[in-house]
Amino acid sequence: MKLQSTRAENLNTFTAYGDGYVSVNGIRHSCNLAVLPDRLLPGWTQAGFETLTVADFELLAGLDADIVLLGTGRQLRFPRPELLQPLIRVQRGLEVMDLAAACRTYNLLVGEGRRVAAGLLIV
DSSP states (O other): OBOOOOOOTTOOOEEEEETTEEEETTEEEOSOEEEETTEEEETSOOOOGGGOOHHHHHHHHTSSOSEEEEEOSSSOOOOOGGGGHHHHHTTOEEEEEOHHHHHHHHHHHHHTTOOEEEEEOOO
């Protein structure tokens, strides 16, 4: 699905998403990826949902974001509570949603000028 929005100048936004990919600023990505308004982290994890580790969430907790979105692929799935400890320690909010909802929510938050990061499980 293509997303039509007014792109914030020089900020990363999702321009499309679909089965097995997202596009950021018109560039297609088909690997797991973390997205912030000012940078991309391709391959933030090699894990699938079932094999996520505390280290994956430590990386997300270390990003300069007030809220972290976790896009869990085609369906909404909640990570095991022990994986969330790094985010709890640094008092970061986490919202878990499917990939499409994460892309749309991220764009809204960036448009509001919020410090947001999205960790997306694409593969």
